[in-house]
Amino acid sequence: MKNKWIKATGIILAISLLAAGCGQSGTANSKQGESEANKEAAEEESVKGSEEKDGGKKESVTLTVEASQEIVNNIPYAFSEENIAAFEKEYPEIKVELVLNPDAQNTSILQTKLASGQPSDLICYNKVSAENELEVAKNCVDLSAEPFVENIADKEILTAPDGKIYGFAFEVKTGGMGVVYNRDLFEEKGLEVPKTYDEFLSICEKLSGEGITPFYGPFKDVWTFQMWTTSTWGYYVAQFEPDLWDRLNANEIGWDEVPAFRESLEKAYNLYKDGYMQSTVLSDDYNSITAAMGSKEYAMTVGSNTTVRDLLNAHPDIKFDMFPYPVYEGEEEYLTISQLDAEFFIPKDAKHIEEAKTFLNFMARPEQCDRAQAAASFVPNVKGAKEPEFDDFEGRLYEEYNKTGKTVLEMNAYMKVDLNDLWVYFQDMFAGVKTPEEVLTSWDAAFEELMKAKGIENF
Template sequence: MKKSMWMLTVIALVAIIAAGCGGGNTGSSGNSASPAGSTNSGTGSTSGTKQNITLTYLASQGWIKDAEMQLAKKFEAETGIRIDYQIVPSDQYFNVLKTKLNAGEATDLFGGQSGKSEISLNYNVEKNAVDLSAEEWVKREDPLSIEQLTLNGKVYAQTIWDTGSSFVIAYNKKIFEEHGLSIPKTYEEFKALSQKLLDAGITPLYEPIADGWHHVLWFAEPGPRYDEVTPGLYDDLNANKKKFVDDPTMKLALDQLKEMYDLGFMGDNAFSDTGADSAVKMASGKYAMTLAAQSIVNDIEKADPNVKADQFGYFVIPLADNQIYYINPGGPSKFIYSGSKHIDEAKQYLAYLAQPENLQYMLDNDPTISNLNFPGLKDKYNEEQKKLMATYTKKGTDIQDYVNYVNPQWMDMGKDLVAMMGNAMTSEDVLKSIDKRRADMANVAKDPAWAK
C-alpha cells in the first residue's frame, strides 16, 4: 500500500473513533467552525433569541469550503447555534456514514451525494433524513438539483454547489502553443498530441488516482456521448432493457482510458498522485493537462503567482470522440438526520445558508466555484469558461445523474478501473461488474424493471 493511502486510512480510523465517541448530537470535536444565525426554518430570518446548541455535521473532505465556515461563525454569533464539522477523508467517507446511519448514531447533519438511487439506497432517506419539502429555499433552488434530492414527492436535502461548471480538461495554452498543438476533437487527436508532449519530455496528464474517485470521471462524464451514439440508451438502462456490457461505446471509452494509462500519458506515479497536489503539479510546467474543476486555474495561480490563471484553457473529455458538454445537476448535499434532537435548529442553518446574500458571499469568497445553483447571483465565469460553453453548444446530463444505480457504486467503479489499468480486469469485466452491482441495488430497491 502506498504511503499516502496508508496515511489516509489512519486518518479515517481516527475520525471514526472520534465520531463514534461523540455520538450523534453531542458536538464531539472535529474540524469545527462556529455557526451562527438563528433563522426561521421557513424564511431564513433571524430571531432575537440566542441559543446554546451545537449541531454536529459529518462531511467528506473537500465538501465544506472556508466561505461556509465563515458563514457558520456569523450564524453562531447571531443565534448561539454552533456547527461542529467532522471531516472524513473522501475514500473512507461513505463507509463511515453508512456505519453511523445503520447504527442509528448519525450526526445532526450529514453530507451525501445527490441522486435518486443514491439517496434511496445509500442513505435510506425516508428513514434517516428529514422531509424538507416545505422549506422556502426549495422553491428557489435549481429544479434539476431538487429533482436529484426528491424521492416519492418529498425533498430530503439541500444542494449548494457549482453544478454548471463540470469537470473538464484544463490545459496549459503556452505549452500547447510551443508544441503546435490545438484542442482535440477526437480521441485519436488527443492521443497524438499526448504522445507528442510525452516525446518532448512533458507528462501529458496529471491524474490523481489515489483519491479513489477522480479517475471514474473519465468514464462517467462523457455519458451523453454514449446516449448520442445509441439513442435512448439512458432510458433503456433505467428500464433494464439494456446493460452496460452491451454498449460498445462504453467499452471503447474504457479501452481508450486503459490505453492512455499504458502509454504513460498519466506519468509514472498516477496510482499515488492525489488531487491535493494538482495545482502545484500544474504550476510546475511539467504537466500539460489535468481533468479538474474549472476553478483549478485560480489554485494554480495561487500555487505560483508567476503562472497566471488565463494561461489555461479548457476542453471536454474526448473519449469515444465526445464533443458534448456534460452537465452534473447534482453534487454534495446537506441532509438533516431524522434522529437529531435539533431538527429545527438544523433547518435554521440550511435556511441561513440559502439566503441570497449568503449564497453570494459563498460565491464571492470561494475561489473554487464560478456560480451556484440558485437564481439571481452574479457569476464569476472567466473568458475561457465562456469560450468553453460557446464551443460546446450541445449539452447533456452525465451518466451518474441520469442512470439509476451508478452514483452509489462510484468508489467500487474506481477500484475496478484501477484493476483494469493493472491488467487484473478487462474493460468487459468492468462493465459486467457495474451491471452486477446495479442489479443488486435494484433488487434491494424492489425496482419493478428488474422484477422479471
C-alpha cells in the first residue's frame, strides 16, 4: 500500500516536472522568439538606416580582422580603438571585429583557414613571414591598384618579391635588435659601449671581476637566442656577402660552409662557457629579463626596442639602452632591424573583400596615423602624417641609425621556411649536445628537407 502511494506520488511529481519543463521551455522559446523578432527588426532598421543614409542598398557587415595576441600587444597602433571607432562612424554599415589567436597556434590557424577557404576578411601578420608562411602571393588579393597605395611614402617597403603590393602597414620599420644593457651600470663602472668584440670581452671581464654577471641569457624560450643570430648573421651578410641569402636559398652553398656563422655561434657559446652568462640559461625565459636586469646582478642581455621599452616601464629609475652586437668588425656599426610587422592582408577567399579594401583605404590616411601615435610612437609610412615623438632611447636610435641608413635587415626576413628546428639546435648547443659546427650541419640537413617539402627549386 505504502509503495503504491510512493509510486503514485512519484508519477505525479514526474508529470509536474515535465509540464513545468514544457511550460518553461515554451516561455523560453517564446522569449527567444521575441528576442529574435526584436533582433531582426533592429537589423532591418539598421540596414534601412544605412540604405536611407547612402541612398543605396547596403547591408550591415561584420569585418573580421585576425591577428595573434602578441602582434596586438606589441603593435598597439595598428589596432587603435579610436581609429576603428572612427571607421565605424564613417561607415556605419561595417562593424569591425577583432579575432585573436594564441601566439603559438596563430600560424597554423591562419594556414588552416586559408587552406580551407574560410579566412577572416583581414589578416595581420609580419610581412616576410606572411610571404613565406601564408603565401600571400597565392592566397591574398593584389592591392597594387588601390587608392591607398598613392598615400604610401615608401612603397618599396610594402612590395612583395613579385613586385606587387598585397598589404598595408602603418610604419616604416625602425625597431632594432641588439644588446640591451643597463646604462646606469655602465656609467657607474666607467664602461663605454663596445665597438669591437675584444672591447666587449674586456667589459665582460671587468664586470665579472666585480661580481656582476655580464650577460643574461634567457634561452629557455626557444626563440630568444635567435635574436643574436638573426642580427649578427643578418649584419654579416649585408656587410660582407650580400648575395649569401640568395645562394643559400638556391642550394648553392650550405649553412655549414659559412665560417662566419660558426664564428658568431662560437662567440656566444664561449660567453656561456667562460662564465660570462648565468649557468641557468636554459632554465630562464624571456619574461625573467625584467627581474634579472632590474636586480643589477646582470648588465646586458639579448633584446629589441620592445625589451628596452618594457624594462624602462618596469624600472623607471634605471636607464636601459641598446647597442648593435659587436660580433663582426665591419667598417661601420649597423643596427639590425626586424622585418616589417603588422601588415594587413586581404585573403582571396574573404567574404567581404570590398569592405576590407575600404578599411585599408581609410586607415592609410594621415589622420588615422596621427591618431594611432597615441597608442605607441612609430614612424608612419603615409604621406602627410606627423613625425612621432620618441622618448630618449628610441629617438637616439632613430637619429643615429635609421635616419642615417645605418641599418641592416635581419636574417629571418630572407627565410622561406620555418626556423624552429634551427632554434632548437641552438638550445642543444647550450645544453652541450651539439657543437656550433654540428648546429650548422644539422640545420643544413633540416633546411634541405624543409625547402624540399615546400617544393622550392634546386632542393
